[in-house]
């Protein structure tokens with residue numbers, strides 16, 4: 001063996017990636033995996049299987065040999081169905097030829113959006129607690145996330161004044177997730193309009209992750225950001241099939257934006273992804289054509305569990321605001337005197353219930369935990385009984 | 396209690412008859428006392444008829460044989476199918492009974508200990524009934540889904556235990 005020439009030390013991993021904070025969920029995942037007999041409320045995906053009818057559409061396609069690339073933008077039939085769906089559901093209009101891009105989940109949509117709009121060092125305002133990929137997606141596009149805290153006292157709805165205070169000359173965009181993972185908070189229409197006005201005043205783009213738009217449990221209904229006054233021109237709408245249609249593993253979603261922004265995103269997508277998998281696109285098309293009954297059934301079921309969880313957690317002493325969307329509760333554990341990581345670790349060790357510490361979703365998630373009610377009633381019943389036992393063991 | 400709440404309550408009870416009133420109340424967004432009163436009312440009215448379990452008898456090894464018996468009958472003047480349906484329904488061997496469209500008139504679900512038991516019931520009790528013109532018996536060989544519940548294979552949760 002010859003001696004290596006003496007070269008200056010350089011990490012094999014790019015500094016940007018090396019310095020990217022690891023997902024707070026990862027460490028907890030390892031702990032849970034190492035424990036037997038766990039009831040997990042730590043999952044961020046539906047417990048329902050994909051409605052069979054959607055799956056058979058993909059199977060039919062496979063049987064007919066439709067296993068090719070599609071157009072970069074995605075199947076025209078699917079884009080047309082998305083356009084009709086958004087118009088019908090939210091009254092927001094996007095043209096299937098130039099304003100809709102089928103993506104590999106909202107995950108890819110987030111990545112494309114920030115790579116398409118950020119110069120290195122540009123800032124993106126991100127209300128926290130938020131989905132774990134938000135700040136990472138900004139950083140990976142050489143941007144700087146600027147987080148704005150939200151609190152249980154205000155139902156985790158971001159304060160527009162705080163958002164405006166965070167605006168600097170480097171601010172390029174605001175990233176919103178409503179309904180929210182992990183808090184279940186839904187930003188009311190009036191507040192969204194205030195945020196839209198701020199975006200207009202400072203010429204910002206709004207990336208609106210509306211993946212939980214169907215999972216709403218109040219009567220006020222979902223407002224799609226592009227329908228707000230003066231917002232359409234500056235909105236990148238992200239949505240997908242993972243949650244409402246129970247299709248997480250299919251990896252299918254879509255982005256909608258004015259033609260210049262969409263073309264920029266598609267430019268990246270055509271080189272990095274080429275297109276979303278055709279079988280997932282066919283299943284998604286079936287979901288849009290014939291999925292309403294299945295969605296309604298699931299929403300009803302989630303809503304029953306949501307009411308149960310909120311009532312039960314408050315009853316056993318974990319103060320819980322009422323989440324109006326998604327499928328998470330985000331109760332406070334402050335009354336126990338434990339920080340949320342300790343609480344979650346001890347709950348896992350002592351009662352074998354897995355939930356996710358609030359800090360996995362941003363520092364201001366301290367004092368909270370995220371529990372999903374995308375789980376059967378038997379599990380929710382047993383998990384809450386165990387949490388109750390854990391709480392009484394602390395007294 | 397609103398009509399949609401009542402329907403939701405019934406749907407939950409149908410699938411989950413053991414849920415306590417307090418939990419039912421939370422799930423439909425009502426009060427425990429109101430739910431208890433509503434259930435008592437629904438029971439009195441005969442809307443909730445009974446509470447029962449879905450059992451996969453095949454796995455117990457106990458003999459429970461089911462057969463679907465298609466029956467054509469001659470409707471009686473004045474009573475139509477109801478009179479004969481009543482005579483059929485009263486047999487304890489009859490598990491379920493429906494008036495159906497298509498080529499046959501009644502669908503009788505017969506329950507018995509074994510094939511012979513069921514065949515003899517059809518031959519000796521059902522077929523000779525006045526008004527019965529023909530019967531065709533199809534035995535259930537395997538049950539895949541019942542009362543909306545899949546009876547095939549264990550359904551382990553395929554999800555990872557913690558995901559974003």
Ligand SMILES: Cc1ncc(COP(=O)(O)O)c(C=O)c1O
Pocket residue numbers: 044104105106107108131177180181209211239240241242248251252253559
């Ligand atoms: C708020 C939010 N956005 C995006 C995603 C990613 O979704 P997809 O499966 O479409 O990539 C998730 C998944 O957990 C989410 O909760």
